[in-house]
């Protein structure tokens with residue numbers, strides 16, 4: 001057999017995956033060099049959605065930039081809104097009313113659930129199981145309804161403002177959220193029964209593209225991707241901001257339960273488990289939310305002091321860091337967004353060596369990348 | 377460790393290569409270093425048992441009008457402290473050593489700084505444009521960048 | 533079928549309403565028939581570049597269920613009749629959009645979904661790399677405004693497109 005393989009020389013093939021490919025979650029392009037089915041080299045080519053968000057940041061005011069953070073990571077727009085608000089508040093030293101912080105945490109965690117639902121749905125769809133996608137969207141629509149009550153939009157909310165939130169919660173919002181949580185909590189085990197422990201599904205994910213903890217830290221993976229490699233690091237716990245210290249929740253980490261530590265299955269399971277934790281956080285926040293104002297006094301012509309600040313928040317995809325330089329005028333001087341998906345793509349070339357082409361799809365899905373964040 | 381201690385340790389080891397400590401108004405504080413020594417200092421910060429900055433959070437280029445800068449935001453997962461490192465570069469032909477062997481996460485972000493600012497990272501194993509097309513002219517995040525009128529015959 | 537269906541039907545005299553279960557023939561306007569076929573199976577290309585793409589996905593999924601209108605997503609341009617441009621188009625992407633459009637078979641239609649595809653949207657003024665409207669690249673039939681448009685708005689756009697298709701004259705005499 002071996003002799004025959006030597007007698008039949010094979011040629012490497014160059015395959016272009018994307019930028020229009022359903023499994024790349026947008027417009028990612030991967031240039032694959034393959035030997036038969038085996039990937040010799042997979043090089044990501046990004047930038048097909050580069051919208052110059054950083055340049056725009058230098059040309060608009062602090063408050064005007066809020067809608068653009070929606071478009072930074074549209075699956076977790078609330079989290080991005082809040083990250084921007086927290087950054088500017090840290091720079092200018094604005095005290096935010098406590099009720100506003102609680103509202104932010106509630107909407108952020110709901111958005112985390114919604115984002116992980118899309119991650120779950122589209123990942124399983126990539127793996128060839130379309131039904132879970134429909135289930136995931138069914139639940140997501142209910143979160144969208146809640147957000148629509150708050151701010152009138154389904155995807156790009158622009159709800160969090162510098163100094164608070166744009167309006168208090170509408171009537172019955174907390175009850176409705178509770179109803180949703182009661183409805184949603186039993187769904188997670190349902191997903192597990194539906195697909196997570198399905199034999200074929202596990203086979204496609206276990207032992208594929210395992211990332212060691214050292215690599216994960218060195219390559220700057222964050223969020224569920226880092227925790228999937230077994231590193232228990234969560235900014236909400238380790239570097240708490242806002243009112244997160246008030247809540248009791250666990251940091252989900254990968255355990256290598258079906259294969260190696262840090263494989264695609266671990267990363268997937270971390271997201272599934274995180275949805276449960278978010279449910280816990282929202283429940284506690286609803287219990288503890290105080291009455292009071294929701295907006296601090298922020299002047300209309302808002303001019304923060306001169307300075308440089310780096311703030312990072314735990315978003316569904318990892319650590320969204322914002323490096324903000326102010327020169328004391330109404331516009332930011334420089335604004336750099338450290339997007340988790342962008343940094344994550346750095347490890348892609350390394351871990352896809354030697355995989356099958358179909359596994360590349362699994363890797364992209366398990367990292368849960370989002371393109372506007374990669375390209376900005 | 378406090379930024380001040382870190383700065384003192386770096387000065388102790390590298391002497392004048394650590395220029396100053398930018399503390400007031402900077403969160404986290406910056407240790408300003410001379411550009412050509414970035415890689416040695418990065419290695420020291422990563423490997424020294426008291427520092428252990430194993431993760432590079434953010435690498436960014438900055439245009440301060442009269443000069444450029446590259447900033448590194450470092451964080452240590454094991455010790456749990458943060459520090460910024462900054463290197464100022466001249467406007468003409470800005471270049472400094474790459475740190476992608478120290479923290480592999482640097483590669484993509486260096487490519488981004490190269491793309492948007494034109495800062496060259498010497499010794500990088502793969503320095504190409506990343507966000508813009510290969511044939512794009514200029515480096516758009518520079519403060520003096522003029523928007524082109526057409527690109528490939530399409531109005532910009 | 534070797535048998536000529538025209539022979540076994542009730543004949544041209546019967547009106548369509550009175551056809552029995554054994555009927556094989558319907559008499560009608562060929563234009564109408566072709567247009568009816570076309571508008572009821574608008575397979576769209578899954579071309580989601582940005583935020584609007586999520587609304588496109590949600591429109592196709594559980595609650596809004598685009599399948600009702602015969603619109604099913606396809607992952608390849610070669611099988612699709614309709615291109616829904618959902619999201620921002622950048623200059624780097626522009627040539628790909630044109631290529632995808634050219635790969636679609638005739639007759640083909642384009643819906644531009646969202647402000648970005650219509651005009652450049654929020655990035656119109658300050659962005660150096662966003663194409664200010666996909667109609668600079670390819671012809672567009674229906675524009676759906678919104679940032680992002682709700683799924684209802686997209687459905688309205690598809691119904692508008694169906695109306696456009698309905699008016700098409702396939703056998704018009706050449707001038």
Ligand code: SF4
Pocket residue numbers: 071156582583584585618619620645646647648649653654678679680681
């Ligand atoms: S129109 Fe708005 S929602 Fe749609 S892609 Fe553009 S920015 Fe995103």
